[in-house]
Amino acid sequence: MKVLFKHIKQLVGIDVGRAFVAGAQMNELNTIENAFILVEDEIIIDYGKMEECMHQESDEIVDCRGSIVVPAWCDSHTHLVYAGNRESEFVDRIKGATYEEIAAKGGGILNSARKLQQTSFDELYEQSRKRLEGIMRMGTGAVEIKSGYGLTTEAELKMLRVIKKLKENYPIQIKATFLGAHAMPTEFKKNKQGYTSLLIDEMLPAIADENLADFIDVFCEEGYFSVQEMEQILEAGAKYGLVPKVHVNQFNALGGIAAAVKHNARSVDHLEVLTVQDIKALTGSNTMPVALPGCSFFLGIPYTPARTLINANLPVALATDYNPGSAPSGNMNFVLSTACIKLNMSPTEAINAATLNGAYAMNLEDSLGSIKKGKLANLIITQNVPSLGYLPYSFGEDNVKHVYLKGQKIV
Numbered sequence: 308m309k310v311l312f313k314h315i316k317q318l319v320g321i322d323v324g325r326a327f328v329a330g331a332q333m334n335e336l337n338t339i340e341n342a343f344i345l346v347e348d349e350i351i352i353d354y355g356k357m358e359e360c361m362h363q364e365s366d367e368i369v370d371c372r373g374s375i376v377v378p379a380w381c382d383s384h385t386h387l388v389y390a391g392n393r394e395s396e397f398v399d400r401i402k403g404a405t406y407e408e409i410a411a412k413g414g415g416i417l418n419s420a421r422k423l424q425q426t427s428f429d430e431l432y433e434q435s436r437k438r439l440e441g442i443m444r445m446g447t448g449a450v451e452i453k454s455g456y457g458l459t460t461e462a463e464l465k466m467l468r469v470i471k472k473l474k475e476n477y478p479i480q481i482k483a484t485f486l487g488a489h490a491m492p493t494e495f496k497k498n499k500q501g502y503t504s505l506l507i508d509e510m511l512p513a514i515a516d517e518n519l520a521d522f523i524d525v526f527c528e529e530g531y532f533s534v535q536e537m538e539q540i541l542e543a544g545a546k547y548g549l550v551p552k553v554h555v556n557q558f559n560a561l562g563g564i565a566a567a568v569k570h571n572a573r574s575v576d577h578l579e580v581l582t583v584q585d586i587k588a589l590t591g592s593n594t595m596p597v598a599l600p601g602c603s604f605f606l607g608i609p610y611t612p613a614r615t616l617i618n619a620n621l622p623v624a625l626a627t628d629y630n631p632g633s634a635p636s637g638n639m640n641f642v643l644s645t646a647c648i649k650l651n652m653s654p655t656e657a658i659n660a661a662t663l664n665g666a667y668a669m670n671l672e673d674s675l676g677s678i679k680k681g682k683l684a685n686l687i688i689t690q691n692v693p694s695l696g697y698l699p700y701s702f703g704e705d706n707v708k709h710v711y712l713k714g715q716k717i718v
């Protein structure tokens with residue numbers, strides 16, 4: 308099946324032959340005015356200027372007059388498989404409690420873990436697939452989903468099996484991350500090494516046995532997992548081929564970034580707190596810094612200093628952090644707006660961060676994140692918008708007209 312997208316006002320994100328873009332490169336996007344794209348089944352097979360389009364053979368034609376076409380968003384950090392919600396904690400925070408105080412009283416991640424442990428596989432799948440369908444409609448074409456609300460072997464496996472079933476049933480590209488080290492279960496509060504051992508000796512082999520994860524994550528933070536514990540867990544994960552993608556520097560800079568880089572982390576995520584040493588550790592590495600502005604917005608904590616990273620010639624990726632506690636939204640369009648408004652990123656930088664750099668943060672840059680012959684046909688066709696910058700500028704407005712994932716029309 309061949310689909311020809313014609314008369315595209317502006318085709319954005321033409322491949323530049325790099326795995327990711329960093330520093331000043333982030334402010335460049337290759338575009339073609341009045342363009343076409345030809346898709347065969349799942350794959351982009353040609354694109355170019357409309358006047359050079361020779362293709363007569365397509366099965367379907369999509370007239371894109373007035374629309375901009377961009378690669379679908381690549382959301383490299385979510386926890387979208389969860390049970391219920393944490394709306395009551397939201398109200399507690401409005402009344403003055405902090406995220407940390409709520410967690411210290413057994414709320415937060417442990418609250419979500421209790422809910423998830425009591426939820427059946429089928430119910431968890433049902434709740435999660437609705438969120439997945441929601442983000443697809445908003446233009447997300449690739450997503451990373453973490454476990455970490457199970458915190459027992461059985462419940463972690465349940466989460467990862469739900470992710471696997473989502474992968475099988477939807478055209479959106481999904482990567483799975485094992486985040487058993489998300490919080491210390493109450494019964495292990497006085498025996499932290501006991502939980503780390505359970506994670507390493509029981510959970511990891513069981514997950515590897517069913518091939519349920521691509522990445523391994525640890526919440527490296529005061530009151531959660533130390534740098535040393537993180538290193539121990541990452542080393543164990545590496546034995547099963549799991550690549551690190553870690554939560555670091557959300558509230559405190561503990562040296563987790565340097566340790567993650569040492570363990571060849573694909574990405575370091577959050578970075579609301581950042582030191583000169585952290586920048587040094589990232590310089591020259593292959594590790595992608597990932598900013599999560601939706602989390603800063605929702606919790607009222609500092610925003611990741613993206614300008615500092617970009618000015619240091621580093622790359623930045625943007626992701627939603629979609630989860631019930633710190634970012635209950637999977638809307639990448641809002642993340643782009645927030646990145647421009649609060650992180651002082653230009654619209655061009657934000658789009659690179661949400662496409663190619665996001666794909667790199669999931670090890671998907673060979674097949675997604677830019678317009679290239681042979682890459683997957685994951686495309687957003689916008690409404691009739693005046694310019695590319697209008698997308699993040701008009702925050703809250705729905706500028707997505709159509710979404711195609713692997714060549715299939717979603718909306």
Ligand SMILES: N=CN[C@@H](CCC(=O)O)C(=O)O
Nearest residue numbers: 415416526602628630632633
């Ligand atoms: N900070 C750690 N994990 C999640 C939040 C988890 C929760 O509050 O449920 C995050 O990335 O923000």
Ligand SMILES: [Zn+2]
Nearest residue numbers: 384386554628
């Ligand atoms: Zn997270």
